[in-house]
Amino acid sequence: MPPVSAAAPAASGADVLRVGCYPTAKSLPLRIGIEKGFFAACGLDVSLSYENNSRLQRDRLASGDFDVIHIAVDNAVSMLEEDGLDVVVVLGGDSGMNEFFVQPDIDGFAGIRGRRVVVDAVDTAYALQAVKILADHGLAAGRDYTLDPVGRGALRLEAMQADPSAAAAVLNPPYSLEAEDLGFRSLGRTVELLGGYQAGGAFVLRDWARANEDRLVRYLAAYLEALRWMRLPGNRAHCVGVLCEQLQLSADVAARSLAQLLDPDFGFAADAEIDPAGFEKVLELRRMTASTPARTPARAASGDMIDLRYYRMALARLSPPSAEPTTNRQNGI
Incomplete structure (x- = not known):
């Protein structure tokens, strides 16, 4: 650490x-x-x-x-x-230098349905980005997935490694790069998905x-x-x-x-x-x-x-x- x-x-x-x-x-x-x-x-x-x-x-x-x-x-x-x-x-x-990462078995946003999205806090910043990105793809928090506040980037990556039900997280460097090396899949940079x-x-x-x-x-x-x-x-x-x-x-x-x-x-x-x-x-x-x-x-x-x-x-x-x-x-x- x-x-x-x-x-x-x-x-x-x-x-x-x-x-x-x-x-x-x-x-x-x-x-x-x-x-x-x-x-x-x-x-x-x-x-x-x-x-x-x-x-x-x-x-x-x-x-x-x-x-x-x-x-x-x-x-x-x-x-x-x-x-x-x-x-x-x-x-x-x-x-933010953020990317939306998912488990290796997920090939699109629909694959998050029924699973958890790990975030820092559920009501601020990158969690809100995740909620908006998923809403744009037809998924609603509480109905189609749950938000799990585990904390900062390193803890979000650890949560995804520990449990495949932690389907997704917004990550930035170095954790986004470590996630890539571990085989997690990026569904895109948040600036590409949401704009500036x-x-x-x-x-x-x-x-x-x-x-x-x-x-x-x-x-x-x-x-x-x-x-x-x-x-x-x-x-x-x-x-x-x-x-x-x-x-x-x-x-x-x-x-x-x-x-x-x-x-x-x-x-x-x-x-x-x-x-x-x-x-x-x-x-x-x-x-x-x-x-x-x-x-x-x-x-x-x-x-x-x-x-x-x-x-x-x-x-x-x-x-x-x-x-x-x-x-x-x-x-x-």
Whole structure:
């Protein structure tokens, strides 16, 4: 199993920042930022912690155990709509890099009927993607299949390995690549099945952001520096080594994971941009799949859920990127 925490040696007088994420390939910029000293250079002592499901991640942000969390931004919408908490998305990231995997004996969506779909939490993010994809193929949750909340990607893959009745899961690297190697079948990438979607990102409590503006701006600037560093061709071998060591991957799976992270149409968005249309798709899926109306409906992406002031201030601190691959917006948008 990957380590449950990672931190650079604390610099004298450094500001501590507690960050929650999942131990997936998408945590690579955080790991690089710690290892290469990008956070330390900005006066930050960053520690990473992991939880096995998004509910625990959200609870730790709400309680103040985490300052920032990097998971699917649908969870930020859930915190507003279901928990009544004032959270704000401050950074984009990616489309999810997700694929819909099924057991080897299943040759289409109809083969899921009567079985389980394993998810993180049943009412957020990639579970809602799965529900919409299956609805598009004539299958309804509760009638044709059940949702089983087992937790993060590694646990979903383990569940599919342990029991063939766990028919399907949405997975991203490295677990999607490991699933492929184990003989599980992909029925397609979620961006191909659903279109553009703002999945990964970072969010915080709004009051914390206001009280810690400088700390947050420095954090975002260091994260962007790390993201740019890992994009440079000369650094790719090192990135593969970090993935191998931190996630206990084979060199082959690590290299293929990195290739997906750097894919301009599937991986990280340039400078972790937020895709407004993709965020609207998040809100649309919640409206389409929710069993009950939200207690506090989220407003438009340009309103209270996204605040790019901190991101823009972070970008202003950086030099223009050098030798960075040319990208169009993720998902071809």
